[in-house]
Amino acid sequence: MKGTFRKIFLFIGIAAIVVMLCTFKSDTAHLWSDLKRAGLWLPAIIALWAGIYLMNALAWYIIIHDGDSKSHISFLRIYKLTISGYALNYATPVGLMGGEPYRIMELTPYVGASKAASSVILYAMMHIFSHFFFWLFSIGLFLVCRPLNTAVAVILALTGAFCSLAIYFFFKGYRNGMAVRTLTILQHIPFIRKWARRFAYERQETLQRIDQQIAALHKQRKTTFYASLGLEFAARILGCLEVYFILNILSEKTAFADSILIVAFTSLFANIFFFSPMQMGTREGGFALSTGGLSIPSAFGVFTSLITRVRELFWIIIGVLLIKVGNTSPKNKVQ
Numbered sequence: 001m002k003g004t005f006r007k008i009f010l011f012i013g014i015a016a017i018v019v020m021l022c023t024f025k026s027d028t029a030h031l032w033s034d035l036k037r038a039g040l041w042l043p044a045i046i047a048l049w050a051g052i053y054l055m056n057a058l059a060w061y062i063i064i065h066d067g068d069s070k071s072h073i074s075f076l077r078i079y080k081l082t083i084s085g086y087a088l089n090y091a092t093p094v095g096l097m098g099g100e101p102y103r104i105m106e107l108t109p110y111v112g113a114s115k116a117a118s119s120v121i122l123y124a125m126m127h128i129f130s131h132f133f134f135w136l137f138s139i140g141l142f143l144v145c146r147p148l149n150t151a152v153a154v155i156l157a158l159t160g161a162f163c164s165l166a167i168y169f170f171f172k173g174y175r176n177g178m179a180v181r182t183l184t185i186l187q188h189i190p191f192i193r194k195w196a197r198r199f200a201y202e203r204q205e206t207l208q209r210i211d212q213q214i215a216a217l218h219k220q221r222k223t224t225f226y227a228s229l230g231l232e233f234a235a236r237i238l239g240c241l242e243v244y245f246i247l248n249i250l251s252e253k254t255a256f257a258d259s260i261l262i263v264a265f266t267s268l269f270a271n272i273f274f275f276s277p278m279q280m281g282t283r284e285g286g287f288a289l290s291t292g293g294l295s296i297p298s299a300f301g302v303f304t305s306l307i308t309r310v311r312e313l314f315w316i317i318i319g320v321l322l323i324k325v326g327n328t329s330p331k332n333k334v335q
Contacts, residue, residue: 006323009102012091013084013320034306041245045311048242052235053315057082059231060123064111066217066224073110080322081106087319090312100124102323114206118213121178123228125214129170130232131267132163137233138264139163145257159268174218174225177211239263242311246304262304 035042057079064073085099100120107116139156148156173181183200187193200207218225237260244259 009084009088010320010323013087013316013323015091034303035310038246038249038307041249042307042310045242045245045307046314048238048245049311049315052239053083053086054079055231055235055238056086056127059126059228059235060119062224062228062231063122063126063217064107064115064119066221073107077110077326080326083315084319084322087316087322090316114209115213117179117206118210121210122214122217125170125173125178126228126232129167130229130236131271132166132170133229133233134236135159135264135268136163136167138261141257142261145255146261171218173214175215177214179207179210179214183207236263242308243304246307250303 038045057075060082061075061078064078081103085103087099088102089099103120104113104116107120110116111119139160142152142156146152180200183196187196187200240256240259240263243262244254244256247254247259
């Protein structure tokens with residue numbers, strides 16, 4: 001990647017850190033009191049996310065090294081790009097607008113432009129795809145663990161139908177590719193339609209090659225496809241330990257199943273308002289609603305969202321710093 005682009009991504013990350021520090025809804029004394037209350041659970045939560053990012057990186061690494069890659073890239077570099085990419089995703093609205101271009105640009109010298117783009121698109125699709133499976137799993141868990149009333153039944157039915165429909169369209173996208181179709185949709189959106197038409201015309205062959213690689217993973221290499229999906233789903237379940245750890249600071253009666261339901265509802269609520277940068281406000285609202293819905297004191301939700309913000313800030317700082325670390329180019333660049 002050119003140094004200019006890397007500086008732009010670095011600036012975005014630093015800006016996100018500044019905004020996040022300025023929007024903490026807690027004074028210094030109260031924040032420090034809550035951090036002391038968390039004690040050793042806080043470093044345990046931070047270390048937990050090192051493992052979650054490791055699983056995310058492995059899911060992406062499997063996709064990159066599947067098939068006939070023209071070059072090889074180490075797992076440590078993929079791990080670095082995973083952490084930095086997620087840090088940039090936190091910093092930008094619509095979630096996937098910062099980290100994905102960064103990953104493509106950094107990966108291109110190692111595997112070529114089409115392979116870099118297809119692997120990043122595939123991984124992003126897999127990451128989102130696993131979300132719908134996680135929500136469906138959580139609906140089943142709720143039915144087993146919690147009483148049901150009419151209002152909740154309607155909400156669960158609508159959510160289940162939405163997730164099932166999304167999974168259907170994702171499978172359809174995997175079978176036929178997504179790059180060309182995405183550019184076709186963009187050509188009908190005001191302000192960017194001219195750029196999309198020009199890009200689709202100039203890069204038609206590359207886009208078709210990307211779609212072929214996406215379709216090939218699902219059709220011909222199902223082991224890789226489901227291994228990557230399984231790792232992403234497992235990472236989401238592992239991530240629920242964060243809420244479990246936090247709630248156990250406040251109570252000894254918290255069940256891990258409740259933590260899964262809280263994470264599922266909170267992530268669903270946050271993704272409904274996907275346009276919010278760093279999910280400011282949406283996650284806090286999701287925590288408050290989910291804990292209240294499970295008859296857990298609302299103060300638990302406030303404390304959970306605060307500790308989660310601190311963890312996010314820590315990993316955003318690490319991710320931004322990693323943008324400037326270890327940026328040596330491969331000896332033989334792949335075109």
